[in-house]
Amino acid sequence: MKARVTIMLKDGVLDPQGEAIRHALSGLGHKGVDAVRQGKVIELDLSATDKAEAEAEVARMCETLLANTVIEKYTVEIA
Incomplete structure (x- = not known):
């Protein structure tokens, strides 16, 4: 099973790198x-076979390591 985690800064959080990209463009x-x-x-390759369990495990990964949930939001897609 594969998981894709997309992590973005929360709305209202200053994004200086995004502004630098806009300026360069x-x-x-x-x-x-x-x-x-x-x-x-x-992107994660998972050994899980149950989609709900995989999604819950990836969400735990995001909460503990992958995302800084104070300033970032994330979405998880399981395929």
Whole structure:
């Protein structure tokens, strides 16, 4: 089973890297980009066979290590 975790800064949290990307895009001539939020994607290969158990385990991983839940939100996709 595979899991994909997408981690993004929560709304309202300053994203200086996203702003730097937006500025660089503008400097390269890409107009019309009003805002950029950057994040990260983590892919996991799991030995679990039950989708609900896998999702719960990955959520625990996010809560304890993968995401800083004070300033980040995450979504989990199991395939």
